[in-house]
Amino acid sequence: MNWNLHFTIGGLLALVLTAMAFYRKWLEDHNDHNIHLHDNSTDARIVSSQEALVKRAEAVERLTRILTILLIAYVVAVAVVGAWTAWNTQAGI
Numbered sequence: 087m088n089w090n091l092h093f094t095i096g097g098l099l100a101l102v103l104t105a106m107a108f109y110r111k112w113l114e115d116h117n118d119h120n121i122h123l124h125d126n127s128t129d130a131r132i133v134s135s136q137e138a139l140v141k142r143a144e145a146v147e148r149l150t151r152i153l154t155i156l157l158i159a160y161v162v163a164v165a166v167v168g169a170w171t172a173w174n175t176q177a178g179i
Contacts, residue, residue, distance in 0.1 A: 092164045099157040106150045113143045 118136055 089168075096157065096161055096164070099153060099160065102155050103150065103157060105146060106146055106153065110146050110150065113139060113146065117143075 118132060118141060
């Protein structure tokens with residue numbers, strides 16, 4: 087079993103998840119938390135840009151959930167295969 091490959095894949099997944107977390111934080115920091123109630127062109131522009139930002143943040147959130155599940159499943163699968171290999175090697179099979 088090539089452990090270096092598995093550590094590299096797991097590390098890359100973790101690195102991508104970390105980058106996604108920083109990007110999500112950046113999106114949240116650029117969110118306008120003021121309520122815009124005026125019916126002028128400036129507020130309409132701000133509201134539309136905020137809607138686009140929220141859609142992007144939701145997409146990042148979905149992708150982050152999927153990548154987290156993949157990373158956990160991958161790590162568990164590699165750990166199970168490693169334990170199984172060690173068990174069989176120790177048993178002399």
